[in-house]
Amino acid sequence: MSLAKRIEKALIDAARILPEPIHKRIEWARGEEERLDGKSAGSKASIAVLDAIVENLRVSGNEWIPMCQDTGMFDVFVDVGRSCPLSHAEIEEAILKGCEEGAKNGYFRPSVVEEPLFGRKNTKTNMPPIIWWNLVEGRNVEISILLKGFGSENTSATRMMNPTATEEQIVAAVAEVVTIAGGKPCPPIFLGIGLGGTMERAAYLSKRALLREVGVPHGEERYAKLEEKILAGVQATGVGSGGLGGRITALNVAIEHEPTHIAGLPMGVSINCWADRIAHILWEG
Amino acid sequence: MRTLHLPIGEEDLRSLRAFDTVSFSGTLYVGRDQVHQRLVRLLEEGKPLPVELAGQAIYYMGPSPPLPGMVMGSCGPTTSARMDPFTPQLLGKGLKVLIGKGPRSQAVQDALKKEKAVYVQAFGGCGALYAKTIVSVETVAFEDLGPEALLRLEVRDFPAIVAIDSHGGSVF
């Protein structure tokens, strides 16, 4: 199968089926909600939301209907091996074709406008995608495409923290972003946190953090611990599933970090909805 | 779970309380950003609305295209807050049930209480689930808006949770 065709197919599937670890996390959330409360009106409503999500996923998988009507904007992350035999131009062509065909043959909602302020004319094709290039070792190409819904994207944020910020201040800043978001991003949510770099790099890192497989903690112990602390801080907001109040607001937190300037600590917070749709394509060179 | 008919009866409406889970069957309208702006503009110009809103329900939604053989594609709620600037005026015209997701402004909360109307939250992101509840679809106005036109839907067993009731009770 051509790379373009593989991208098309991965996108169509991603709009309808979530990977097993996410199903497990949703199940976990329901169990925790029951265990920690399960009696208050908010907790009961949260459980009703989680049950609706499970039922929705059953319908979307069986009847091949996109799980959510907002099939999102294509946010494409390409890791190209330095010895990869494919040229950037060939990869780009495959991505563009795969996205266009995926949107059409997958019955995606046309959700992209060609210009942001004045005309906001719909491109009707979900094109263009956003493409981020990254060089890595090896011969392969690894493509990850977020189907980024905007109910959740509209609640994402960057914060320029002080270089002296403590872990507690990081946790509090993330919890604040989540509290402001409330029910808008369709909680339970996934959180990607980018720390370091510059303002735009931190935002980029926060998106890359969303790409890590759910349930796999950060490789460095102190960051893995921070992910746990942020998760606990976010559950304590009481936003709950559907924003109706409840003990579980987030399903997962992942952090990516990079070097930064002595005078700053940029932080990106990307919020993704429970409909955490990501197409992964590995091309082996 | 309470089963209710739309358009909703006065007694049913008054009996609803925040956090009630409900299941709607019957008729409702669909309109989002552009429809709201246009309806309010017509009101401000003193012109008649293309539909009678008194007693009716409106659903904030923009569907994905229908698959072959289906009347509608994925069709979960969109964020309600974007309709907040227009909602009090439509409630003033007798709209009784608002369906969307997420919190509402203070002005909308006040108008719901004053006009004795309810705001109901549909399950966010559950578009496939809602696609199965749509019996028929008809475009009733603003056809030029394409997928954002004002629609009338016939639904069966459409699930949701009461978020703000007509007595001022709220889940938020």
Ligand code: SF4
């Ligand atoms: S926030 Fe996510 S789940 Fe909710 S409507 Fe948007 S894309 Fe769908």
